[in-house]
Amino acid sequence: MLRDITIGQYYPSDSVIHRLDPRVKLFWTLIYIISLFLGQNIFIYGIAGVFLLMCIRISKVPVKFILRGLKAVIMLLMFSVIFNIFLTDGEVIFRIWKIKVTREGVVIAVAMAVRLIFLIMGSSLMTLTTTPNDLTDGLEKSLGFLKIIHVPVHEIAMMMSIALRFIPILIEETDKIMKAQQARGADFETGGIIKKAKAMVPLLVPLFISAIRRAYDLATAMEAKCYKGGAGRTKMKPLKYKRRDALAYLVIFAYLFIMIMVKVYVVA
Amino acid sequence: MLIILDKVNYVYSEGSGFEMKALNDISLTINKGEFIGLIGHTGSGKSTLTQHLNGLLRATSGKIYYDGQDIYDKDFNMKSLRSKVGLVFQYPEHQLFETDVFTDVCFGPKNLGLDKKETELRAFEALEMVGFPKELFYNSPFELSGGQKRRAAIAGVLAMKPEVLILDEPTAGLDPKGRDEILDRIKKLHDDTGMTVILVSHSMEDVAKYVGRLIVLNHGSIMYDDEPRKVFAHYKELEKIGLAAPQLTYILNDLNKAGFDVDTGAITMDEAAQAVLKSLGR
Amino acid sequence: MGIVKSEDLTFEYIIRDDDDNVENVKTAVDHVSLDIEAGQFIAILGHNGSGKSTFAKHINALLTPTEGTIWVDGIDTKDGDRLWDIRQTAGMVFQNPDNQIIGTIVEEDVGFGPENLGVPTPEIWERVDASLEAVGMTEYRHHSPNKLSGGQKQRVAIAGILAMKPKCIVLDEPTAMLDPNGRKEVIATITKLNKEENVTVILITHYMDEVIGADKVFVMDEGKVVLEGMPKEVFSKVELLNTLRLDVPQTTELAYRLEKAGVPIRRGILTIDELTTELKKLRAGL
Numbered sequence: 097m098l099r100d101i102t103i104g105q106y107y108p109s110d111s112v113i114h115r116l117d118p119r120v121k122l123f124w125t126l127i128y129i130i131s132l133f134l135g136q137n138i139f140i141y142g143i144a145g146v147f148l149l150m151c152i153r154i155s156k157v158p159v160k161f162i163l164r165g166l167k168a169v170i171m172l173l174m175f176s177v178i179f180n181i182f183l184t185d186g187e188v189i190f191r192i193w194k195i196k197v198t199r200e201g202v203v204i205a206v207a208m209a210v211r212l213i214f215l216i217m218g219s220s221l222m223t224l225t226t227t228p229n230d231l232t233d234g235l236e237k238s239l240g241f242l243k244i245i246h247v248p249v250h251e252i253a254m255m256m257s258i259a260l261r262f263i264p265i266l267i268e269e270t271d272k273i274m275k276a277q278q279a280r281g282a283d284f285e286t287g288g289i290i291k292k293a294k295a296m297v298p299l300l301v302p303l304f305i306s307a308i309r310r311a312y313d314l315a316t317a318m319e320a321k322c323y324k325g326g327a328g329r330t331k332m333k334p335l336k337y338k339r340r341d342a343l344a345y346l347v348i349f350a351y352l353f354i355m356i357m358v359k360v361y362v363v364a
Numbered sequence: 365m366l367i368i369l370d371k372v373n374y375v376y377s378e379g380s381g382f383e384m385k386a387l388n389d390i391s392l393t394i395n396k397g398e399f400i401g402l403i404g405h406t407g408s409g410k411s412t413l414t415q416h417l418n419g420l421l422r423a424t425s426g427k428i429y430y431d432g433q434d435i436y437d438k439d440f441n442m443k444s445l446r447s448k449v450g451l452v453f454q455y456p457e458h459q460l461f462e463t464d465v466f467t468d469v470c471f472g473p474k475n476l477g478l479d480k481k482e483t484e485l486r487a488f489e490a491l492e493m494v495g496f497p498k499e500l501f502y503n504s505p506f507e508l509s510g511g512q513k514r515r516a517a518i519a520g521v522l523a524m525k526p527e528v529l530i531l532d533e534p535t536a537g538l539d540p541k542g543r544d545e546i547l548d549r550i551k552k553l554h555d556d557t558g559m560t561v562i563l564v565s566h567s568m569e570d571v572a573k574y575v576g577r578l579i580v581l582n583h584g585s586i587m588y589d590d591e592p593r594k595v596f597a598h599y600k601e602l603e604k605i606g607l608a609a610p611q612l613t614y615i616l617n618d619l620n621k622a623g624f625d626v627d628t629g630a631i632t633m634d635e636a637a638q639a640v641l642k643s644l645g646r
Numbered sequence: 647m648g649i650v651k652s653e654d655l656t657f658e659y660i661i662r663d664d665d666d667n668v669e670n671v672k673t674a675v676d677h678v679s680l681d682i683e684a685g686q687f688i689a690i691l692g693h694n695g696s697g698k699s700t701f702a703k704h705i706n707a708l709l710t711p712t713e714g715t716i717w718v719d720g721i722d723t724k725d726g727d728r729l730w731d732i733r734q735t736a737g738m739v740f741q742n743p744d745n746q747i748i749g750t751i752v753e754e755d756v757g758f759g760p761e762n763l764g765v766p767t768p769e770i771w772e773r774v775d776a777s778l779e780a781v782g783m784t785e786y787r788h789h790s791p792n793k794l795s796g797g798q799k800q801r802v803a804i805a806g807i808l809a810m811k812p813k814c815i816v817l818d819e820p821t822a823m824l825d826p827n828g829r830k831e832v833i834a835t836i837t838k839l840n841k842e843e844n845v846t847v848i849l850i851t852h853y854m855d856e857v858i859g860a861d862k863v864f865v866m867d868e869g870k871v872v873l874e875g876m877p878k879e880v881f882s883k884v885e886l887l888n889t890l891r892l893d894v895p896q897t898t899e900l901a902y903r904l905e906k907a908g909v910p911i912r913r914g915i916l917t918i919d920e921l922t923t924e925l926k927k928l929r930a931g932l
Contacts (some may be wrong), residue, residue, distance in 0.1 A: 130747045157891040229750055265793050270460075275420050276459040279451040280520055281475030283444065298471065301461035305506060309457075313745035320706050320738040320807065321748075322730050332770045334758035406795065406825045510694050537822045539693035539852040541891030566825045569896065594791075606827050609919070611896035618922050624929070633896070637903040644909060644929065 112318055113155040114225045118234025118339045124348050125222045131355045136207040137363045140355065144214055146217040148221070159223050166213060173212055189261035201290035228260040233279075237335050250326030258314070266307060273302045360362055366528065366560060367394040367417060367449075372426035374412055374584075386412040387586040389513055390426070394528070394562070399554050399570035401592065402564045404581035405606040410564050413581065414530045417562075418449035448474055449527030454533045456517030460505035465496070465516045468505050472524040483523075491516075491524035495549055511542040515549075522553075526561040531554075535570070568610040572596065572631040580607070592630040612636045619643070647685040647720060649814050649846050650705055650736070654714035657700055659867075664795045674700040676869035678713065682862075684813065687840045689857035689877075692866035693891035698850050701866065702818045705848065706738040720814060734763060737807030739817040743799035743824075744791075752794075752802055753778065753787040759810040770809075777805040781835050782841065797828025801835055808839070814837070814846035821853060829853065854881075855895045858916045865890060878914030897921050 100299075106146050109116075113121070152159060166173070223231065233316030236253035243249050274284060277298045284295050378435040386409050394400065404410050416428060419435055424507045428435045435445055453459065462468035469487040470568065478486070494515040498592045500508065505516050514534055515602035521529065531550065535543040547563075551574055554561045565571050571578055571592060576596045580588040588595045596602075599609035599617070616628040616636060624643045630636040652725045657675040660668055682688050703709040704716050707723040714770045719735045721728045733870050737759075749755030760770045762850045781801040791799055800820050807815055817836065817872045821829040836872040840847045841862055849856065855862050865873035867890045873880055881887070881894050884902045893899070899925070901915040911928065915921050 141770075179761065219776075227750075228490075229754060247707070257750060261748070261791070265744055272453065275415065275460045277454040277699065278420060279418060279446060279453070280459065280472040281446055282471075282523065283475070298459075298461045302458055307455060310742075310745045313742055316708060317746035318621075318739055319750060320708060320733055320740075321759040321810065322733050324730070324762065328764045329761050330764050330770065332754060332761055332765060332767065335768055354804075359799065405827060428763070440840055539891050540854070540893040541693060541888075544893075561799070608826070615918050615921060617924065618918050622655065622922050624925065633899060633903065636900055637897055637907065640900065640904060641907055644925070646890060646907065646909065 105224060107157045107161055109156045109225075111154060111156045111225070112340060113221075115149065115226075115340065116344055117335055117337055118226050118230040119238045119335060119337075120341045120348075121222045121226055122234050122238050124344070125219055127348050127352050128218045131352060132201075132211050134355055134359045135363050136203065137358075138361050139358050141207075141210050141214070142357060143351075143358065145210075148214055148218055152217075152221060155221060157221065161224065162217050162220050167215055169212070169216055169320055173209060175204045176208050176212065180208055202317040229257060232260075233331075233333070233335055246347045250329075254326075262307075262310065265310075266303070268301055269306060270299070271316050273299055273306075276302075303312050365393045366396045366431060368392070368427075368429040370427040370429070372416060372423045372615065374409075374416065374421060375424045385477070385511055386584050387423070388582075390586060392586065392589070394560065396527075397408040397554075397558045398560055399551075399558075399574065399576045400562045400574035401453060401578045402562055402581065402601050403566070403568070403571060403578065403607065409584040410581055410583040411532060412584075413566060414532060414562065417528070417530060419445045420451070422541060425450065447472070447524040448526055449528045449530065450521035450524055451530045451593060452518050452521045452534060454536055459517055459520060460513065463504060464502045465505050465508070466491070466501045467471070468516065469519045469523050472520055482500070486523045486525065487519070490519040493522055493549075493553055494519045494577075495545075510538055511545065514538065514546055518546075518550075524558070530562040530564070532564045533566065535565075535567070542572070543570070550574075568596070568608060569612075572610045572612070593631050596631055597629060616640075647717060648681045650682040651680070651716055651850070652701075652704070652711075652714065652716040653679050653743075654692060655679070655701070655704060655711045656713035657697075657704065657709060658712045667803050671869070673869050675704070675711075678869070678871055679714075680864060680871060680874070682814075682846065682848065683845050685840075685844050685925045686861040687837070687859065688849065689860040689863045690848065690850045690866060690878075691854070691857060691863060692850075693782045693852060693854060696866045696890075697869035700869075702848070702875050703710070703851050704834065705736045705816045706827060707732045708738070709744070715771060730763075734810050734815045735812055736816055737810055737812035739800065739803050739807055739815065739820050741819040741822050743796050743803060746803050747791045747799060747806075750790060752783065752789050756805045756809050757801060759806055773809040773811070773848075774805075779809040780808055780839060782806045794827060796824040797831035797918070800824065800828070800832045804832075804835060804839075808843075808845075812845065814848065816850070818850045820849075821856065823891060839895050852892065854893060858895065866894070878916055880916035881916060882913075895928070 134142055152162060181197055181201045182195055184198050184201035184204055186197050186198035190197055190199055232253040236249055239249045282295060282298055366379065369390050369392040372387055372390040376384040376386050390413065407580060412421060416423055428634050430445055433440055461469055466487055469490055470483050473483040473486045496512065496519060497516045500512060505513065508516060518534065535546050538546065547570060548563060553559060563571065563575060575592060578590065578592045579586060580595060588598060596609040596613045598614050602609060612631060616626050616630060616639065619626050619640065620628050626643045627639045630639045655675055655678045658675055661670040661672060663669040667874060679703060681717065690698045690701065700709065704711060704723065707729055710724050716723050718732045723732055747755050748758050752843045756774045756777055757770050760773050765773065778787055782802050783798065783801050783805060786794065788797065791802060794802065821832050823897055824832065836847050836849065837859055839845045841844055851857065858877050860877055863875065863877050864871050865880060872890065873883065873886065881898045884894050886896055886901065897917065897918055898915055901911050901921055905911050909928065915924060
């Protein structure tokens, strides 16, 4: 289950998209998501789909890999499709007993599904082509303006990158603790939901204590290395826009322009 | 013969493309009452092997028999195996979770379905056995010193009354005295109760001092399985796989080369001192 | 004055009960006065709970004394304005290798310290390159720390400190969680730094074989320095060390046993070579 989640995973490859500045990719993702909500229209979705496929092609990330990201949201997808199909009023196509399926329902369901699939694929593409570090750097820089209203942007970015570093460590630790407790006869598998929840206590207590201990140690180590927040810090790998980034922005704006044109002249 | 391993293989993440063979055709018999040392560098398969003995890991191929029964048999009670083969992991922090030590030690026997009286009796006995101080019974396990935490963790497994006790580096991070105290306790436990003990260790000095049989693992295979003094005679081969003999072995071999007639097989301090004194004609 | 000097350094922990009343005051460090010369390899020995780690945290100003004073390169650690100077002068490596690596890539972790100091980007790269080279981890620079062995992680942590160009490195039980090979790697690395880069090394440990090469050893017990001197002086006191919950290397112990059995062997033998030479001399004299 855990390994099905491709969001946040990085697929190493040497493509133009991989080398783009993370800020460009964040912006791309934002614009792409906005474009998906421009309207329920075959042209809108068609262009969005073609554009996405082109990007995936250029990124050299296997489509299979991006589709795997959908596995994690398949339940959500099913729910929204089913609810929309059955619970939307309108022109009835057919009915079985009390359940009726309407034309509007099908249209909305399909639109929802396509939108959600594109959304997940688009953001997966961003995380698959951007290292976690670049991603946090990009977020820190892009959201830098929020500092004016006292949002601790640097601190949030730092927390994100520390979390990314410790997730694998804590997963491994969970496994070790589980085994240590199983060796004492703990049973995590059988029983009803209450018994299972109770069985988690011997797992969660050592895990939390260890996590707190690690946090404390890490804070001490960071202080010892003169960490004092974002002020006065320099960057080993500062983000710098290159020519290709400017080009990428142009492409993004062109895409947005086309989508708006379609919305205004074709859809309306 | 208490435990028999017959051509046991274990492959990590089989079929994922990241396959790694952790155990390679391990065949082994363990007799009742033995005190066995298990050494090997990090990643040699020591932990993987010990987790097979109590059924936490399942062999990819091969058979394991406990007391004559195939543990992979459908009718075999795996839960009872976990209580018969007690495994204490390296970090006590991974198992201590209750608000006080005594309750924590009760966790094991309680899981066996024993009644309250029997559970508490066993917990009490187990804490006595490891020499855990009575005045700390109702202290939080998180406020103990490193050595006491170790004791509490070992007691937590002993309370299940295992027939085999496996300890994964029970002295890591302890100071020299703390290390000796724990190992002396385990030795005493072995001698008094006849319990089979398997000690996983990185310290050659420790295994030389305590165990009667030494198994050396390298890349998931058994490289040596013999009395410690005979294993350490291969100190040059041990070095090649990133291990070493106890310092004493080197001293005695050096003296031997310098023309002293010493028994290079001596592995404890007493034996070595005797050997040197003898060669000096005293 | 040496690179680290303490005078009557005392540190007390206050233990409070559930109602926040003072229950007990525990003296972790008790009037420690010592003077460490720049460029030396210093070892501080002591059993768990002897106060050695608490003392070490004072060198990096992670703790400040309850009483007495400690100066790092002449700076009083109570001087809050110079805190970052102190931490840059005396870098600190901790016990758990996982809990001190911040970066998700080796080279980025090494760059963390210089980033905090506000070092310009090109110089960060120079420092990171040089530090990784000094600890022999250059080929792993693009790796994730999670994939390294314990010894390698500690070397990365040491490189991270080196990149801050400290005059002194304090290592608080850096080998306690490592296997024998990892321990050897770390000790070889810090010995090399001490000899070649002339960095003052203060090694806190309870592994006796790690301190044989030290210039000076301090032994702590109950917060006090109870023994100090060259390794051979300290290791000649086998019985005293045993009462302090410590032991001596097997070579030293064997020589001590022989001496007790009446062999007129000199005290404080540390290496196998020394023992063999000494016994040869004795045999020739017999």
